[in-house]
Amino acid sequence: MDNISMSAERLEKKTTIDLRKKHIGPSCKIFFSQDPIKIVQAKGQYMYDEKGQRYLDCINNVAHVGHCHPDVVKAGAQQMGLLNTNSRFLHDNLVLYAQRLQATLPEQLSVCYFVNSGSEANDLALRLARQYTGHRDVITLENAYHGHVSSLIDISPYKFHQLSGAQLNPFVHVVSVFPPRKYRRDQPDPATAYADEVRDIIAKVHKKGGKIAAFIAESLQSCGGQVIPPVGYFQQVAEHVHKAGGVFIADEVQVGFGRVGTNFWAFQLQGEDFVPDIVTMGKPIGNGHPMSCVVTTKEVAEAFMSSGMDYFNTFGGNPVSCAIGLAVLDVIVKEDLQGNAMRVGRYLANLLEKQKEKHALIGDVRGCGLFVGVELVRDRLKLTPATAEAQEVIYKLKEEHILLSADGPHRNVLKFKPPMCFTGEDADLVVEKIDRILTDLEEALGLKLPDTVNVENESKKRKDRH
Amino acid sequence: MDNISMSAERLEKKTTIDLRKKHIGPSCKIFFSQDPIKIVQAKGQYMYDEKGQRYLDCINNVAHVGHCHPDVVKAGAQQMGLLNTNSRFLHDNLVLYAQRLQATLPEQLSVCYFVNSGSEANDLALRLARQYTGHRDVITLENAYHGHVSSLIDISPYKFHQLSGAQLNPFVHVVSVFPPRKYRRDQPDPATAYADEVRDIIAKVHKKGGKIAAFIAESLQSCGGQVIPPVGYFQQVAEHVHKAGGVFIADEVQVGFGRVGTNFWAFQLQGEDFVPDIVTMGKPIGNGHPMSCVVTTKEVAEAFMSSGMDYFNTFGGNPVSCAIGLAVLDVIVKEDLQGNAMRVGRYLANLLEKQKEKHALIGDVRGCGLFVGVELVRDRLKLTPATAEAQEVIYKLKEEHILLSADGPHRNVLKFKPPMCFTGEDADLVVEKIDRILTDLEEALGLKLPDTVNVENESKKRKDRH
Numbered sequence: 001m002d003n004i005s006m007s008a009e010r011l012e013k014k015t016t017i018d019l020r021k022k023h024i025g026p027s028c029k030i031f032f033s034q035d036p037i038k039i040v041q042a043k044g045q046y047m048y049d050e051k052g053q054r055y056l057d058c059i060n061n062v063a064h065v066g067h068c069h070p071d072v073v074k075a076g077a078q079q080m081g082l083l084n085t086n087s088r089f090l091h092d093n094l095v096l097y098a099q100r101l102q103a104t105l106p107e108q109l110s111v112c113y114f115v116n117s118g119s120e121a122n123d124l125a126l127r128l129a130r131q132y133t134g135h136r137d138v139i140t141l142e143n144a145y146h147g148h149v150s151s152l153i154d155i156s157p158y159k160f161h162q163l164s165g166a167q168l169n170p171f172v173h174v175v176s177v178f179p180p181r182k183y184r185r186d187q188p189d190p191a192t193a194y195a196d197e198v199r200d201i202i203a204k205v206h207k208k209g210g211k212i213a214a215f216i217a218e219s220l221q222s223c224g225g226q227v228i229p230p231v232g233y234f235q236q237v238a239e240h241v242h243k244a245g246g247v248f249i250a251d252e253v254q255v256g257f258g259r260v261g262t263n264f265w266a267f268q269l270q271g272e273d274f275v276p277d278i279v280t281m282g283k284p285i286g287n288g289h290p291m292s293c294v295v296t297t298k299e300v301a302e303a304f305m306s307s308g309m310d311y312f313n314t315f316g317g318n319p320v321s322c323a324i325g326l327a328v329l330d331v332i333v334k335e336d337l338q339g340n341a342m343r344v345g346r347y348l349a350n351l352l353e354k355q356k357e358k359h360a361l362i363g364d365v366r367g368c369g370l371f372v373g374v375e376l377v378r379d380r381l382k383l384t385p386a387t388a389e390a391q392e393v394i395y396k397l398k399e400e401h402i403l404l405s406a407d408g409p410h411r412n413v414l415k416f417k418p419p420m421c422f423t424g425e426d427a428d429l430v431v432e433k434i435d436r437i438l439t440d441l442e443e444a445l446g447l448k449l450p451d452t453v454n455v456e457n458e459s460k461k462r463k464d465r466h
Numbered sequence: 467m468d469n470i471s472m473s474a475e476r477l478e479k480k481t482t483i484d485l486r487k488k489h490i491g492p493s494c495k496i497f498f499s500q501d502p503i504k505i506v507q508a509k510g511q512y513m514y515d516e517k518g519q520r521y522l523d524c525i526n527n528v529a530h531v532g533h534c535h536p537d538v539v540k541a542g543a544q545q546m547g548l549l550n551t552n553s554r555f556l557h558d559n560l561v562l563y564a565q566r567l568q569a570t571l572p573e574q575l576s577v578c579y580f581v582n583s584g585s586e587a588n589d590l591a592l593r594l595a596r597q598y599t600g601h602r603d604v605i606t607l608e609n610a611y612h613g614h615v616s617s618l619i620d621i622s623p624y625k626f627h628q629l630s631g632a633q634l635n636p637f638v639h640v641v642s643v644f645p646p647r648k649y650r651r652d653q654p655d656p657a658t659a660y661a662d663e664v665r666d667i668i669a670k671v672h673k674k675g676g677k678i679a680a681f682i683a684e685s686l687q688s689c690g691g692q693v694i695p696p697v698g699y700f701q702q703v704a705e706h707v708h709k710a711g712g713v714f715i716a717d718e719v720q721v722g723f724g725r726v727g728t729n730f731w732a733f734q735l736q737g738e739d740f741v742p743d744i745v746t747m748g749k750p751i752g753n754g755h756p757m758s759c760v761v762t763t764k765e766v767a768e769a770f771m772s773s774g775m776d777y778f779n780t781f782g783g784n785p786v787s788c789a790i791g792l793a794v795l796d797v798i799v800k801e802d803l804q805g806n807a808m809r810v811g812r813y814l815a816n817l818l819e820k821q822k823e824k825h826a827l828i829g830d831v832r833g834c835g836l837f838v839g840v841e842l843v844r845d846r847l848k849l850t851p852a853t854a855e856a857q858e859v860i861y862k863l864k865e866e867h868i869l870l871s872a873d874g875p876h877r878n879v880l881k882f883k884p885p886m887c888f889t890g891e892d893a894d895l896v897v898e899k900i901d902r903i904l905t906d907l908e909e910a911l912g913l914k915l916p917d918t919v920n921v922e923n924e925s926k927k928r929k930d931r932h
Binding site for chain 2: 009010011013016017019020022023024025026027028029030031036037038039040041042047060062063067068070072073076077080081082083084085086087088089090091092094095096098099102110111112113116117118119120123124126127148149150151153159160162282283287288289290291296301302304305307308309310311312313314315316317318320321
């Protein structure tokens with residue numbers, strides 16, 4: 001245990017649990033609900049419980065530059081003591097931050113709206129798209145999650161499929177997501193195949209008299225199971241959508257700010273020829289401070305203004321949020337966290353690929369930078385999701401004081417999205433533990449690798465592609 | 467000038483303005499757009515520009531316990547350095563804060579959802595209401611404003627009337643708001659008269675096959691022009707709405723946390739026999755920190771959970787927000803800010819009533835605690851809104867370094883909602899300046915009081931009622 005203060009605990013754990021049951025909405029789920037963790041302190045990629053036990057954090061992408069980074073804390077604390085007010089007054093932090101964010105993006109994405117959460121950002125993106133186009137229909141991907149406000153539940157199959165008797169909003173159209181494993185093997189040109197489905201759905205919408213306002217997608221699907229779109233898919237989709245008078249919204253709430261390693265924004269993985277019309281940001285932007293941003297073109301911004309309706313967001317773009325946002329950008333550069341994400345991400349992916357050669361339960365390893373998914377399957381040929389096994393891995397890792405989660409439509413994808421200061425040694429540790437847990441599990445289940453030769457070939461092909 | 471650091475300015479004012487034009491959405495309006503103010507620091511009820519000039523702040527209700535209150539800054543800074551993570555881990559701040567908030571409310575309002583803004587709170591309130599009731603239709607008041615996300619624009623006539631060719635969402639029904647001046651003079655029982663309209667609209671909705679999910683109202687209408695509902699109105703409305711299977715949502719985003727002086731929540735002005743089903747909070751809750759809360763009953767919370775859909779809000783209820791929320795509650799008690807709001811609010815209202823006896827332009831003075839509106843009219847009998855004159859007062863006050871705003875459907879209501887540490891001397895100063903500005907204005911316009919006797923009588927009647 002490092003220098004951890006226990007004074008942060010004020011109640012017995014049992015009391016905390018009882019009060020939570022009494023006063024916090026039961027829809028707000030807790031990790032490991034049978035035996036939840038009480039975290040009282042965190043630093044870098046580590047979290048500490050009330051007994052001072054250290055957990056390696058592989059999941060908190062929000063604590064982007066590391067939990068409680070001193071530069072970020074200092075920037076926030078200083079500005080809190082000086083001024084915290086709304087954006088109806090001039091303030092340098094607001095404009096300097098907007099300028100800095102803009103510099104990370106293609107030139108035409110030059111106008112910012114500061115809001116408080118990814119949900120507020122995506123809702124505003126829809127408002128911008130609808131006002132600019134005068135259209136209403138939205139195309140979204142299968143398994144997508146874009147936020148918790150009403151307008152976003154409508155475009156989030158990941159959420160609305162949880163509702164018994166859910167009704168699809170008639171203005172929302174769901175297209176297939178590129179099955180992460182399948183397209184890599186079966187299709188010579190998956191980008192075109194899946195983009196063609198967007199083209200076809202647009203034609204259907206037009207036939208019914210609808211008009212496309214936007215296509216929205218996470219640049220890499222996160223809750224959907226760490227799914228990376230085939231290169232060229234966004235370009236082709238954008239072409240179809242623009243032709244229909246709609247706009248392309250890239251949701252970078254989970255995956256932006258250098259996480260993918262090779263690029264600052266995940267949509268840039270598609271190539272320099274792709275520029276979305278609207279980009280939304282969130283989670284990591286303030287290292288945990290509630291803030292987010294929508295960036296768009298001058299044309300979209302002017303159309304939004306011309307509606308005659310002001311946009312005022314009470315907290316959005318306040319000097320404290322902007323000071324924190326600036327500090328996060330500074331730390332990313334100063335500590336080369338994007339470079340670290342690339343290097344450690346590759347190292348982690350390689351370690352996991354080796355595990356795949358060893359463990360029948362691992363059906364796929366995929367990801368970019370420090371955004372990596374390990375899909376567990378009961379059968380590599382049938383791709384049967386190993387949902388219970390994924391849960392078992394998560395629980396066993398927790399006993400080893402490692403925090404990992406499972407997601408995807410079948411909750412069978414182990415999800416790595418750690419703070420960006422994650423190290424090679426951290427990767428070694430978690431992979432070593434996963435190795436042991438999978439070995440035990442496979443032994444208990446009597447699972448063996450089906451055909452060593454095939455597996456190796458497939459793994460080699462993948463590496464060639466990266 | 468107090469001990470104000472000028473180091474907070476990093477750019478020439480002109481550069482700040484140019485960058486803002488380039489990078490901030492033009493729908494985000496600035497105060498005094500012809501000659502905006504650059505604020506670099508603030509303390510208590512005062513704000514300071516880049517030249518160190520002090521402004522008396524009569525409008526920033528968000529800086530509830532005073533700008534940059536040291537206790538709040540300290541609580542936030544300390545917790546930022548210790549831990550800032552999501553509510554999927556147990557944390558004492560979350561449950562202690564929920565418990566403290568609950569203690570300010572009627573017993574049955576016991577379950578909290580922590581979110582990031584008033585908009586997120588009101589959107590969630592609608593989701594709770596719709597899930598609990600299984601109904602969809604919502605009744606809202608004329609001139610209401612409930613937030614900026616899509617679902618709330620729909621129930622905010624204050625906003626959607628700004629849109630050219632706005633279409634009312636077919637599930638939204640707007641009822642008349644009690645005209646603040648008219649009902650006090652003309653109607654023996656305004657509560658029943660206006661509640662009956664709700665009853666009638668419910669009947670109409672039923673006839674068309676609709677079903678009422680909720681009635682939503684600010685406990686006192688703020689953007690609508692500081693309008694106070696007649697006592698008994700909420701009880702009667704709640705009765706009609708409950709009979710229809712709907713719930714009552716009290717929006718306390720602007721007016722909660724002791725601002726009304728006599729009570730901690732503004733809905734409590736209606737009497738102890740009134741309990742809303744859902745209360746939403748926002749702006750002042752974190753003294754500027756982006757946070758907010760929805761509180762409801764166990765029954766509503768359980769129905770929401772039974773839908774099968776989790777509710778996760780990335781930043782909502784994080785330990786930093788909760789530490790700040792707790793500090794705000796502490797300061798309100800420690801400095802008796804609710805008592806101050808009552809005393810200074812009454813003093814301010816009395817000063818303004820005296821001004822009304824003197825100035826033909828003042829049509830009405832109304833409010834509770836430190837939430838006071840002064841309605842300017844060109845003609846006291848016809849109630850012609852003095853919109854330009856209200857703007858003139860605001861601009862002249864700015865020259866005197868006093869920040870006040872005008873709102874209401876005709877933007878002719880001077881709006882006092884200062885930090886709660888506002889003093890009697892502050893009230894003296896602003897009223898003295900208003901007196902002078904109105905004197906000059908009336909002279910220029912040739913306006914005189916129509917009939918001194920009537921005015922005095924009316925004013926006396928009002929006082930008897932308070």
